[in-house]
Amino acid sequence: MPYYRVVGEIPRKRHVQFRRPDGGLYAEELMGEEGFSSDSSLLYHRYLPTAIIKAEAVEAPASTTLTPNLPLSPRHFRTQDLPTGGDLVSGRGLLAGNADVRMSYAATEAPSELYRNSMGDECVYIASGRVTFESTYGALEAGEGDYVVVPTGTIHRWVPQGRVTAFVIEAAGHIRPPKRYLSQYGQFLEHAPYSERDLRTPQEPMLAEGEEVPVLVRTRGGLTRLVYRNHPFDVVGWDGCLYPYAFNISDFEPVVKRTHAPPPVHQTFEGPNFVVCSFCPRPLDFHPEAIPIPYNHHNVDSDELMFYAGGDYTARKGSGIDVGSISLHPAGFTHGPQPGAVEASVEAVRQGHTQTSELAVMVDTFRPLDLGSAGLSVEDPAYAWTWAR
Ligand SMILES: [Fe+2]
Numbered sequence: 372m373p374y375y376r377v378v379g380e381i382p383r384k385r386h387v388q389f390r391r392p393d394g395g396l397y398a399e400e401l402m403g404e405e406g407f408s409s410d411s412s413l414l415y416h417r418y419l420p421t422a423i424i425k426a427e428a429v430e431a432p433a434s435t436t437l438t439p440n441l442p443l444s445p446r447h448f449r450t451q452d453l454p455t456g457g458d459l460v461s462g463r464g465l466l467a468g469n470a471d472v473r474m475s476y477a478a479t480e481a482p483s484e485l486y487r488n489s490m491g492d493e494c495v496y497i498a499s500g501r502v503t504f505e506s507t508y509g510a511l512e513a514g515e516g517d518y519v520v521v522p523t524g525t526i527h528r529w530v531p532q533g534r535v536t537a538f539v540i541e542a543a544g545h546i547r548p549p550k551r552y553l554s555q556y557g558q559f560l561e562h563a564p565y566s567e568r569d570l571r572t573p574q575e576p577m578l579a580e581g582e583e584v585p586v587l588v589r590t591r592g593g594l595t596r597l598v599y600r601n602h603p604f605d606v607v608g609w610d611g612c613l614y615p616y617a618f619n620i621s622d623f624e625p626v627v628k629r630t631h632a633p634p635p636v637h638q639t640f641e642g643p644n645f646v647v648c649s650f651c652p653r654p655l656d657f658h659p660e661a662i663p664i665p666y667n668h669h670n671v672d673s674d675e676l677m678f679y680a681g682g683d684y685t686a687r688k689g690s691g692i693d694v695g696s697i698s699l700h701p702a703g704f705t706h707g708p709q710p711g712a713v714e715a716s717v718e719a720v721r722q723g724h725t726q727t728s729e730l731a732v733m734v735d736t737f738r739p740l741d742l743g744s745a746g747l748s749v750e751d752p753a754y755a756w757t758w759a760r
Pocket of ligand 1: 668
């Protein structure tokens with residue numbers, strides 16, 4: 372994260388004695404990225420963050436298997452048809468993934484257990500409902516349209532208020548604002564489509580009592596349940612530039628040109644070998660002869676996965692795509708608007724149509740995506756042929 376924050380109580384200097392009311396020392400924990408060479412935060416625990424009393428192997432769910440996209444096809448997965456179940460961690464149905472990133476969908480009502488993903492950052496897009504994100508850094512309230520970015524190794528849990536649906540991006544590395552939006556020291560620049568004021572962060576410590584508390588830990592080797600002697604939510608204060616935060620997609624300020632602007636103007640985050648883009652309601656392209664929907668394109672180095680989060684998809688009319696759909700347009704295939712959509716969009720402008728209401732989250736990967744079992748279970752088999760109708 373680009374800027375410094377303080378939550379709760381901390382001593383005036385780093386790494387000096389900081390004592391509890393009973394005279395004992397608080398235990399420091401430095402959470403830092405890239406081997407003490409990137410962003411970090413220093414947390415002060417009431418109990419030792421190292422005190423575990425048990426480690427149990429946990430079998431990986433079968434739904435984490437991936438199969439190659441062969442024969443090569445554009446895909447349409449209907450997340451609307453996936454069942455409600457599990458929680459925001461265990462209930463993730465895998466849609467697609469590769470060695471850099473995995474995309475899943477979850478529809479759930481149950482609170483998750485404590486979870487630590489030590490493989491990489493997560494970006495959880497809340498498509499509907501309300502949920503409390505609780506963590507060692509504090510809590511965040513999240514709702515429809517929020518991206519919640521969770522740094523690697525953050526112990527947390529999700530507590531929904533009613534039914535929640537989410538599109539989940541799990542990186543094998545860190546998810547950050549694009550470098551081109553930031554000054555050399557990390558401040559958002561004026562041309563960036565969002566700024567520090569748009570990011571919501573924990574405001575106060577999150578304290579919980581408890582002994583023998585299990586935490587599900589995900590590493591490259593698999594899943595383990597570590598049992599902590601004391602509840603990990605025992606941080607009285609922290610400071611630094613590394614913490615979870617929420618950003619609502621409606622706070623993304625779209626960039627509009629007279630003729631159609633390409634997806635990099637919608638970029639919101641970057642991760643290792645992938646980008647995340649937000650397509651938000653905005654004025655249509657306004658050149659008098661503009662074609663206000665995308666041109667056919669072949670992004671030769673990318674697979675493009677799109678989650679349709681809301682609004683109306685003029686460009687996709689006739690494709691079966693609807694709110695909740697996922698499309699995957701892989702490298703090796705040229706994609707674009709459905710037949711007739713270009714003329715229809717020009718006509719709509721002639722009739723006085725000036726806005727697009729589309730709301731979508733796109734993940735472009737720089738290496739091919741394999742297909743997840745949950746995605747394949749709700750695939751629309753007719754989608755690939757809809758341009759030839
Ligand atoms: Fe595309």
